[in-house]
Amino acid sequence: MDVQSIAYRTDLALLELGGSVVEDRGDRLVVRTPHNPTFHWGNFLLLDRPPAAADVPVLLADVDATFPDSTHRAIGVDGPTSDPDALAPLVAAGLSLDVAAVMTARATQAPPRPNADATYRPLASDEDWQQRVALAARCNEDHPADEYLAFMSSKARTDRALTQAGHGAWWGAFVDGRLVSSLGLFRAGEGSARFQSVETDPAFRGRGLAGTLVHETSRWGLAELDVETLVMVADPDYVAIRIYRSVGFAETERQTQLHQPDRRVSRP
Numbered sequence: 001m002d003v004q005s006i007a008y009r010t011d012l013a014l015l016e017l018g019g020s021v022v023e024d025r026g027d028r029l030v031v032r033t034p035h036n037p038t039f040h041w042g043n044f045l046l047l048d049r050p051p052a053a054a055d056v057p058v059l060l061a062d063v064d065a066t067f068p069d070s071t072h073r074a075i076g077v078d079g080p081t082s083d084p085d086a087l088a089p090l091v092a093a094g095l096s097l098d099v100a101a102v103m104t105a106r107a108t109q110a111p112p113r114p115n116a117d118a119t120y121r122p123l124a125s126d127e128d129w130q131q132r133v134a135l136a137a138r139c140n141e142d143h144p145a146d147e148y149l150a151f152m153s154s155k156a157r158t159d160r161a162l163t164q165a166g167h168g169a170w171w172g173a174f175v176d177g178r179l180v181s182s183l184g185l186f187r188a189g190e191g192s193a194r195f196q197s198v199e200t201d202p203a204f205r206g207r208g209l210a211g212t213l214v215h216e217t218s219r220w221g222l223a224e225l226d227v228e229t230l231v232m233v234a235d236p237d238y239v240a241i242r243i244y245r246s247v248g249f250a251e252t253e254r255q256t257q258l259h260q261p262d263r264r265v266s267r268p
């Protein structure tokens with residue numbers, strides 16, 4: 001399958017760098033992350049097009065048989081645009097539809113109110129990486145704590161190994177030695193690098209930390225990673241997209257994701 005979406009192409013490039021395995025079944029890709037089975041978007045099917053309504057039961061049975069040890073269902077649909085009408089049968093079957101904005105930039109500028117109080121640098125020490133897991137937990141308190149910490153600790157080990165192998169870096173904004181905002185930027189093929197998981201500590205939001213961190217990391221990436229295009233995927237309705245626009249990103253595509261956190265539970 002020839003993947004059209006730059007968001008999925010860069011997702012797959014990063015997943016494969018991190019040890020995920022991609023199987024091509026012609027009209028769909030099967031993505032597996034054997035070392036992290038609770039990573040929903042590391043264990044999913046990517047379809048080349050929306051399924052016909054009549055094919056949905058067989059598709060869901062295929063997802064469940066393909067990922068027997070998972071409790072979630074995650075299905076991506078390829079393409080640079082998203083058609084909610086065509087996806088309605090999957091939504092009716094209990095999956096929720098997320099359409100993300102795919103933003104790209106070939107250069108960035110500082111945000112209107114840059115934050116000069118923080119220190120911006122790549123994560124390096126064991127303590128830096130422990131702080132990244134703790135920051136992610138503070139930013140995601142709505143997830144079940146044990147499961148989320150297990151997932152995030154495994155993800156952080158993978159991300160750190162990627163930085164040590166020279167594929168990119170995980171950057172942080174530090175205030176008095178405390179990690180308060182972080183993100184990843186990794187080479188993702190075809191002259192592109194992909195941003196990952198921009199997060200600011202809830203107690204430190206609205207101070208220009210994420211905007212400044214994105215700009216500082218972009219400058220570093222364009223200079224050091226030998227890439228021309230930076231790719232960022234964001235919720236189109238959320239504050240994040242304004243921050244990325246303010247430093248020079250423009251929306252170029254949409255990404256389609258369908259998700260059911262627990263397939264044993266029917267929607268109310």
Ligand SMILES: CC(C)(COP(=O)(O)OP(=O)(O)OC[C@H]1O[C@@H](n2cnc3c(N)ncnc32)[C@H](O)[C@@H]1OP(=O)(O)O)[C@@H](O)C(=O)NCCC(=O)NCCS
Pocket residue numbers: 111113114139181197198199200201204205206207208209210211212233234235238239240242243
């Ligand atoms: C999205 C997120 C990373 C933003 O982090 P942040 O550090 O608060 O971002 P910034 O401070 O750079 O910008 C936030 C807002 O504060 C404003 N701001 C920046 N400096 C400011 C200042 N000195 N005074 C007042 N407002 C300021 C920015 O202009 C921006 O305003 P806008 O919403 O009107 O565009 C944060 O909300 C977060 O972690 N969310 C949860 C995780 C998430 O969803 N991440 C996005 C994944 S794509």
